[in-house]
Amino acid sequence: MTEHPSIVLAAAGITKTFGNHTALDGVDIAFHRGEVHALLGENGAGKSTLIKILTGAYIPDGGVISVDGENVNFTTPQQAQALGIGTVYQEVNLLPNMTVIDNLFIGRQPTNRFGLVDKRRMERESREILTTYGLDIDVKAELSTFSVAVQQIIAIARAVELSGKVLILDEPTASLDRSEVEKLFGIVRQLRDRGLAIVFITHFLDQVFELSDRVTVLRNGRLVGTQAIASLDRTSLVRMMLGKDLAFHHPDVLGEEGEVGETLMEFEGFGLTNSVQPFDLKIHRGEVVGVAGLLGSGRTEMARLMFGIDHADSGAIKIDGSTRQVRNPREAVELGFGFCPEDRKIDGIFGDLSVRENIVIAMQARLGWFKALNRDEQLEIAGNFIEALDIRTASAELPVKLLSGGNQQKVILARWLATDPRFLILDEPTRGIDVGAHAEIVRMISRLREDGLALVVISSELDEIVSYSSRVVVMRDRKMVAELHGADITPGVIVQTIAAQPAEAEA
Ligand SMILES: Nc1ncnc2c1ncn2[C@@H]1O[C@H](COP(=O)(O)OP(=O)(O)OP(=O)(O)O)[C@@H](O)[C@H]1O
Ligand SMILES: [Mg+2]
Numbered sequence: 001m002t003e004h005p006s007i008v009l010a011a012a013g014i015t016k017t018f019g020n021h022t023a024l025d026g027v028d029i030a031f032h033r034g035e036v037h038a039l040l041g042e043n044g045a046g047k048s049t050l051i052k053i054l055t056g057a058y059i060p061d062g063g064v065i066s067v068d069g070e071n072v073n074f075t076t077p078q079q080a081q082a083l084g085i086g087t088v089y090q091e092v093n094l095l096p097n098m099t100v101i102d103n104l105f106i107g108r109q110p111t112n113r114f115g116l117v118d119k120r121r122m123e124r125e126s127r128e129i130l131t132t133y134g135l136d137i138d139v140k141a142e143l144s145t146f147s148v149a150v151q152q153i154i155a156i157a158r159a160v161e162l163s164g165k166v167l168i169l170d171e172p173t174a175s176l177d178r179s180e181v182e183k184l185f186g187i188v189r190q191l192r193d194r195g196l197a198i199v200f201i202t203h204f205l206d207q208v209f210e211l212s213d214r215v216t217v218l219r220n221g222r223l224v225g226t227q228a229i230a231s232l233d234r235t236s237l238v239r240m241m242l243g244k245d246l247a248f249h250h251p252d253v254l255g256e257e258g259e260v261g262e263t264l265m266e267f268e269g270f271g272l273t274n275s276v277q278p279f280d281l282k283i284h285r286g287e288v289v290g291v292a293g294l295l296g297s298g299r300t301e302m303a304r305l306m307f308g309i310d311h312a313d314s315g316a317i318k319i320d321g322s323t324r325q326v327r328n329p330r331e332a333v334e335l336g337f338g339f340c341p342e343d344r345k346i347d348g349i350f351g352d353l354s355v356r357e358n359i360v361i362a363m364q365a366r367l368g369w370f371k372a373l374n375r376d377e378q379l380e381i382a383g384n385f386i387e388a389l390d391i392r393t394a395s396a397e398l399p400v401k402l403l404s405g406g407n408q409q410k411v412i413l414a415r416w417l418a419t420d421p422r423f424l425i426l427d428e429p430t431r432g433i434d435v436g437a438h439a440e441i442v443r444m445i446s447r448l449r450e451d452g453l454a455l456v457v458i459s460s461e462l463d464e465i466v467s468y469s470s471r472v473v474v475m476r477d478r479k480m481v482a483e484l485h486g487a488d489i490t491p492g493v494i495v496q497t498i499a500a501q502p503a504e505a506e507a
Contacts, residue, residue, distance in 0.1 A: 009054065010066050014027045021394040027218065029226065034192055034193070034195045036188060037215070038211070039200070039201045042406075042435070044407055051201070056079050086162035088168070089170055090405055100154060132187065133183050153176070166197045169188075175431075188200070203438075205237065215229055242435065264284060264285050265318070266283075268315050268316050270316065272312050276478050277298075283455075283456065289454075290473070292498060300342055349412060354400065356397060357378075358400045359381065363381070382396045391411060392407050407437075421453065423454045430464065446468050466494070484497065
């Protein structure tokens with residue numbers, strides 16, 4: 001391996017195959033002290049696999065790894081940790097039923113002079129650690145009682161504590177809001193200035209330019225190259241990732257009101273105490289209603305209410321003019337609703353089931369179990385969606401947890417499309433998805449709209465919302481504060497509306 005005085009962690013010729021699928025093919029990479037190094041590539045490019053190999057979670061089929069110039073053979077993540085490599089894997093792997101304190105200290109509990117676990121110290125330090133992230137929470141509470149964003153911060157805090165030399169973050173910002181991202185970046189910069197190497201995987205190009213010093217791009221398991229960020233612009237970076245120029249599809253002008261189809265859904269005074277204030281919303285066939293708002297503004301709560309996961313305590317739903325009950329998701333599915341939730345790990349994906357089973361499960365529920373689809377029928381349906389959505393998987397029989405994050409997202413989308421819904425709720429459908437798949441999903445949303453579906457799409461990507469919505473509702477503090485039409489549907493107006501002081505907005 002070529003030596004460079006500041007290289008702390010390096011790998012050469014890393015190869016890894018799964019069955020007959022080559023996930024990594026002779027990849028060389030080196031991380032320097034005092035740098036933020038972004039690792040980029042499309043969904044399925046091999047980023048997470050490379051990280052798992054560098055940290056002992058997977059054993060490579062070939063190649064050499066070295067830490068401070070010494071070859072190492074990690075066979076467990078604990079060995080990498082012991083050498084000062086802290087990692088947050090893409091799938092948060094904390095223990096939901098243990099307390100925040102236990103999660104922060106597992107495997108490294110401090111003991112007092114009697115050799116007993118020093119609980120008081122753990123509690124105090126837990127609070128101190130989380131304060132640096134602006135989190136003031138009950139550290140004795142079970143982890144599962146907190147939101148995904150909070151859990152993510154706890155995973156990051158734990159990795160930072162463990163990272164004496166290298167901190168690896170696999171899509172750490174996917175569930176964080178802007179202020180949380182800023183805190184994280186502040187901490188990352190401090191650690192970099194202290195001489196740590198930070199490895200940062202993300203699909204947000206802005207964040208790459210904001211934070212990193214160098215980037216390495218992988219494509220289809222191969223190294224495309226490593227470059228200083230200063231030598232790149234967005235276009236050249238995207239070209240490295242895709243191997244071609246991206247033709248982003250700009251939207252056709254969306255129909256003004258009246259041009260969309262007839263009313264399908266009417267929510268009237270629909271709400272839940274302490275969750276979402278009562279709102280009115282009409283949704284037409286062939287229309288996308290975009291939902292904008294900060295994380296925590298009540299966007300997801302609104303979606304859960306619409307789909308019957310939570311129970312509205314005021315108001316009513318009309319479908320095609322008649323009042324209908326949606327008491328639970330099963331009834332929602334029977335009425336032709338579909339819902340792709342925000343966090344695929346917690347709500348959506350059945351990791352141990354195959355891609356095929358994950359795709360047909362909602363459809364089967366809608367058909368009723370006595371009309372069980374046989375395996376060939378299932379395979380045909382799954383195969384169609386794998387092709388239509390370009391789901392990258394070695395086979396339809398692979399457990400879905402083995403797919404890359406973005407491809408799992410597409411599987412959930414396929415699941416709901418297979419039910420042939422008339423009303424589809426998508427909560428952050430493009431989160432954690434690479435540029436290529438991102439453009440595909442945005443195109444698909446427009447196609448579904450053209451096919452006459454009524455859609456509600458929650459997204460933090462304002463450019464995206466603007467591109468497909470014929471109306472945009474804005475949520476703030478668990479309340480629908482505005483409905484934007486026509487020329488008002490611009491990122492600027494949406495931001496202003498989100499940011500407006502409550503008094504101004506209601507005036
Ligand atoms: N344990 C496994 N068994 C089978 N295939 C796997 C396994 N882990 C990863 N793969 C496959 O290897 C390829 C690379 O996956 P990886 O998770 O490294 O991608 P990624 O670059 O992290 O993508 P994303 O941006 O979507 O997270 C994918 O095609 C994936 O399906
Ligand atoms: Mg990944």
